[in-house]
Each structure stands twice: as C-alpha cells, then as structure tokens.
Amino acid sequence: MPYKLIRTSKSFMKKPETIFHSYKAYLSVFRIKAAEGFQYRIAALAGASISIFYAFIEITVYRVFYRYAEHNLAGNMAGLNLSQLITYIWLAQVLLLMQPMNIDSDILNKIVSGDVGIELCRPLDLYNHWFAKNAAGRIIPLIWRGSILLLVSLLVPMNYRLLPPATISGFLLSLLSLFSAFLLCTSYATLVCAVRLNITWGEGPTYIIMLIGGILSGAYLPLQLWPDFLQKFILLQPFAGYLDIPLRLYLGTLSPNQAIWAIGLQLLWVFLFILVGRMVMTIRLRKIIVQGG
C-alpha cells in the first residue's frame, strides 16, 4: 500500500558545519557516477559512429543548399558561410551529447520503483544530490564520444573539416560560455527530474519539455538560419545557451565584446532553472506518494 511521506520544513535546514561535508558527498556522487559511465567505452565508439553519420548527412545537405539552391547566397547573407556552418555542425554534434534528452536512468528507476523514499532518508539535500548525478551524466558522453568525434572531425578531407576558432579571445570566451552551457543543461535536467516526481503522468510530459529544449537549441538548424522574424526571440530564449551561444563565440559571429551579456543571459537562465527546479521539488515532495513496498 502506498504511504505518504511527510517532510516538515525543518528537515531542509542544515547546520553550518555540515555544509562542507555535504559538498564532499556531492562530489563523490559525481565521481561514482562518472566512473560508472567510463566503463562503456565500446558503447561510446558505437555511439560516435551515429554522430559521424548524422554530421556527414547534414554537411552533404547544406553543401547542396549553399551551391545549387535558388538563393544560394542566403546563408552568407544571414552571416554564416559554408565553412563556418560545417564547423558548427561538428561542434553541435559534440555539444548535443551534453543535452538532456532523457531522464537519467538511475533517477528514473528510483522514482518509478519507489526508492525515492530511500533517497529522502539520506542526510543530503535531494536537489543537490540529483544535480550532482545529472552533472556527471551530462559530462561523461562529452568526454568519450565527444573526443572521438572531435578527432574524426579534424581528420576528414578538407571540405568537411573543422575550422580553428576565429580569435583567441573568442575561443577563451566560448570555453567560459561552454561551462555555463554545462550548468544550464544540468539545471534543466534536474528540473525535469523534479517534474517527473509526479509519477502518474508517465513519460509524456517530461519528454515533451526536453524535446522543446532540443529543438530550440540549434541542433536541428543553426539558430542564425531560422526565419528572420524569430531571430530576437530565438537568441533570448533559454536554450540558445545550450550550444548556440558558445558556438557563435567560437566562430566569431558574436563578437567578444558582446560576450558579457550573452554569458550573463546563460547564467540568468541557470539561476531561474535552479530556482524553479527547487520550487517544483519542494512542492512535489510535500505530497509525494511512494510506490512499491
């Protein structure tokens, strides 16, 4: 029989001396999860082959557009030439691996099987715990599959090759922006986990909200090539920070002196996602029904 778990607001308060210890705990959650992910190296190789296949098809299709289409200069007019676009495609395939496209299977199993109850017994804040887990889940594929992909993108024939960054300062800023993108992906993934705590909804709603992120990120089509009337909206919406902003800085289509507001925008969304994620989780945990027995 399902039973209700009631948590009072008191249990959320922490004594100051335990804060340092709990951060060590979150760090080890991250480390364990990362070490687990590293075991599947063959799977990473197989996964990389899919990304390469996709990149290859995309490059072929865009080359056809840039050469044979009716308005074949439309891309350059939008501020993205073919070699920049090819670089964008490769790097987008790498950064795409960081995007939350499904809920971490560990966390999902815990929610479905009712082990959330056990998670709540730990002397750790659930949001931070899952944040650390999601962070590891975001970064692992980037390291294995991502580095295979990068290697391939540097070895293919010249017409298909990845370009070096436009400027050194742009590159450094794109690294900074990449770190914000990592935080953005993690905070969004944790928000989705919090929404998933409502077990009776099933997979549908969480998939849809993750899918929206994927579409608006620019992985389907570089955001600069979206229709002109959408350009303002598309740059300000949260998911531009997934991969489009770091890549614009890398390619130099966003100049380094505009980086401050671009990265600031990313961090603003990170802040909002964490805030909403925590709020949703608190509300859900107040009346959570633990399944199983």
Place this chain on the structure above:
Amino acid sequence: MNSIRLYGKYIRMNLLCGMQYKGWPIMVLQVFIVVITDPIGLIFMFSRFGSIGPWTIERILLIYSMAVTSFGLAESFCRGFDYFPWKMIRTGDFDRVLLRPQPLTVQIAGSYFHIHRFARVFSGIGVISWCLFRMKIALTAIDILVLILALIGGFITYTGVFLFTSGIAFFTIQGLDWIYIFTNASYQITRCPMEYMPRTLKYLFTFFMPMLVISYYPASAICGWGDSYYKGLLALPAGIAFFLFSILVWRIGVRHYKSTGS
C-alpha cells in the same frame, strides 16, 4: 493461423496494459511532436534558400514521409524486436521464450505494443497526402497500388532491420547503437536530393538496405519524375528479399545463443 491469433492476443494484452497509464494520450502527442518537428530545419532551409532546381520542399517531404510511415508501421507492429537486444538478451529472459512451444518471432514481435507509435504512421500519411495535394498529382488506380505496395514493402524492410539487429545482438550483447543508421537515421538521408547524394550512401540504401527503393522510386513513379512504374513496384520484392536475408541472420543468431542472465 494459430500464431496469428496468438499475436493478436499479445497485442491486445499490451495495448490494455499501456492504457492503464493515464498519460498515454500525452505519449501520442509526444511522438506527434517528434514527427512534426523533425523536418522543421528542412522547412526553414527551403524558406530561406528557395528550391534546388526541380527539388521543392514538397518533393523532399514526400520521399521523407514515405520512409517515415514505413518505419512507423514496422515500429507499431514489431516493436518487440526493437527492444529485444536490451530487454531480453541482456536479462536472460529469452530462455523463457525458448521454452514455450510457439514460434519465436511471433512471441517477440508481440512482446511490446504501444498505441502512441501509431502517431508516426498517421502523421506520415497526413504529410504524404498534403504533398500529393500540393503538387496537384491526380492519383490513378495504379498510383494507389504502387503507394500501398511501397508502404507494405517498407514495413517489411524495417521489420527486417529489427530482425537483423536482434540477430546480431546474439553475438554482441550490447553496443548496438550503430544500428540506428538503418532505423531512425536512415530516413534522414532522404533530405538530400537524389542526384547530389554521395554514391556510397545511394548504393548502401538501394542494394543493401532498400530504403530508397521503398521511398524514392515509388514517389518518382507516382509523380512522374522519370522513373517507370516497374521501378516503383520493386518496393515489395526488395523488402521481401531484405527480410529473408534478415531471417537468415536471425536464425544463425538463435543457434549461437548463450544465456547471459541468471
């Protein structure tokens, strides 16, 4: 006959099982959104760049949606095979299937069924009709025959891909992600106009896995882009040929099965 009845029972059971979750209409919506948004990049590219010679957005979408519909049909009715390597071999559940005195393929094909997979089929058919309407193609009896046979051929082809994957999974146990090249990623290549498609891709998806035979050639025959009806009608035999090859792989796989679970 007996096995068809058994398959029907499996499907019914899984359908009712899936309906128990209150969220199933949302799952239908989810697949629908996936299908609708997948070609969104292509649509935006066409609106920015205009068409590529004779290749309009309707042409590309027609070929694309024929492949997607076929894939959707296979996914709706033979979903079990798609899950097979992950859910049955790795857990050792296949042992139990082997013990039952019924055909293996029927048991596995019926082991999963989700109503929301039909969303792909319905939206695919919707896009096919929209494209034909926009291109002002008047369908004759033979056109409709070609179209239906193409979809059946496509269904058999993609079922063959699932069988093929499962057959290979007996040897590899895991790490089968590359097989997506022949499933979800395969119809992405239809975004590229035929005459500009790299030869390797064209040959791979014509002579090995006949994805273009079940999408491009029938579409070309129906709309009169220069391929005869004979090529359009090849869809079904090509699908059956690939399916027979997959059955062979599957048989070899079953013979080499070693249980992994406990």
